[in-house]
Amino acid sequence: MAGQSEPGRGRVTIRTVAADAGVSVAAVSKVMRNAYGVSESLRQRVEASIEKLGYRPSVAARGMRGQTYTLGVLLVDIENPFLPSIYQGIEEMTEARGYKIMVGVGKAHERREAQLIEQMIDNRMDGLILVASQIPGAVMDRYARQIPTVVVGHHEPQADSFDTINSDDRQGARLAVQAFVERGHRDIAMLAMEWDARHEADVSPQREAGYLAAMAEFGLAGRARILRVPSSEKPHADDLRRILAMPDRPRAIFCWSDLDAVPLRNLAWQMGLRVPEDLAIIGYDNNPVAALPMIGLASIDQDGPRMGRLAAEALLSRIAGRRQAEHVLVPPSLVLRGSV
Amino acid sequence: MAGQSEPGRGRVTIRTVAADAGVSVAAVSKVMRNAYGVSESLRQRVEASIEKLGYRPSVAARGMRGQTYTLGVLLVDIENPFLPSIYQGIEEMTEARGYKIMVGVGKAHERREAQLIEQMIDNRMDGLILVASQIPGAVMDRYARQIPTVVVGHHEPQADSFDTINSDDRQGARLAVQAFVERGHRDIAMLAMEWDARHEADVSPQREAGYLAAMAEFGLAGRARILRVPSSEKPHADDLRRILAMPDRPRAIFCWSDLDAVPLRNLAWQMGLRVPEDLAIIGYDNNPVAALPMIGLASIDQDGPRMGRLAAEALLSRIAGRRQAEHVLVPPSLVLRGSV
């Protein structure tokens, strides 16, 4: 019922172009795809007609047989200011190669993410990049058999149906612990998300493992403490407050994400704690908010743009035919700020 | 070249379902679309087969004739934390009605936005929502004739080919000026974006007009001052610093967006200015960062979710056949915080 002014009679299709250029439909198709077997003169003629008529191929029709030259990017969440940096990297890489991107927002909800993936398959996207998806590995595997897939921010090093690009989350945690230790801290806790076995591949458990390993490495195994807050659904300000009010409040906290580190730092301020004197904090993601001078939150930087570029490269090579899975770990770095 | 395991032979199409249920292809199509003329018994039979086979219609094939039940949402920018709230509203409304959403990110770049719109038309989206687009009205008009369109955050009250949903930006500016006046301020400046005639319909010029009108209303016409920073491309920290260092620095600043108000507030802090004693600030958008206790930035709230819902409703009714354009203004409100 969505009929607009022109009932469709006006639409310029590949047929219109072919007629105008005086060649076959197949010839125009070849030109569009840079396919083999088109002479320079033919190409020029066809391109002139395309230009003249303003022809644009229908992605829908393309999708029925060949490629759509469109990639799907699934973001966990649109509110985390760290994610756009990954997106930038993806885009930079794919745009140059003539691919378009469609974004889906999963809102950290597994059911929803699955729907979006199916929708992208239905839309005949050429490939998929899942960023920090909540979907369990087994399910990912099933989808990945239907469509070339690269996963970012989800550790599944043994997967063979898709590639993974990750920050070296264990190393990131180690950097944080080391920075605390070098500044004389011994009472170093970690603030982590609650998780169950289904989410073992998520980043938070990896950072936990790294934290515990680093504490042991620095001879502080006995002092390791993991404080938990409910998974990333909104309201855990109260949990954070409770943590800061504990009689044995730690002197330094490594926080699994700036998503919690920023509120934590704000609560500390509200409760009159001096940062870093009473409480030192290091977050994760180097979220732009952490960089604001008034917040001044030290954080582990994952180099989002680079992860994005790597993911895009992996996807394109997979689309080009690669079958062997690739698993990349990107080294993180620590950005020091006032909170340590 | 993207071939996955199953060469396609395995794909379950509408034909598979029809065969399984022992009915015609057209019958299955009717069931999928809830179209007229299908008996209860037939519907049940078909639905059982769909369930059993896990059939999912191909959006590509659908797009070739009918609707795709997919809407395109074009966001200026993925880094502005205010935009997700509009997105939530859009989604809430459309999801319930069985529509899917694809997001495009324009990065405040006109050429890019135009490409994305064309891409969405190519993908046969049923309709488009443009959020804070940079595209001039005349160009929008051309696109809007090809596809049902609703525009958010772009004032074009005379447009007849598309609908607009906006915050009442003039009223928002008035609220800010009024709040300052009530607190005894008279030296009230506005921080605005540079703009040219092409962007008169953007929100910043509207807020300027509202500021000037309000200053006049409160008898301060002679004291109105508009300070300009380069358009939203990144680096204007230096411009902000210069403004704060002016000998005749204003005592109160109404800022066109939290995008600039947050850095401004941070710079003031860095330069040792007391807020609000030395400088009071009100921003616009009620960006989540403004709400952080340490930032405490008063801001005009646009009720993003509501604008999103209204935009979605307008689009759906337009898809359903409405031709007459609608132009809605949503009243803003002031959220008071420490910066005033």
Next chain:
DNA sequence: ACCGAGATGTAGAATGTTCTACGTAGAACG
């Protein structure tokens, strides 16, 4: 003059839906 190989171009099937037009059976009506 003939042949074979490569390069260039074309016809037409295939893709998975929707939509138009039409057929058929049973009910309601005179």
Next chain:
DNA sequence: CGTTCTACGTAGAACATTCTACATCTCGGT
């Protein structure tokens, strides 16, 4: 009992591409 509706289904064209043969041309070599 014939006629006319109405409700339910179906056949097949249409949609805009790509892709798989296949046909035709051009040359250089015999």
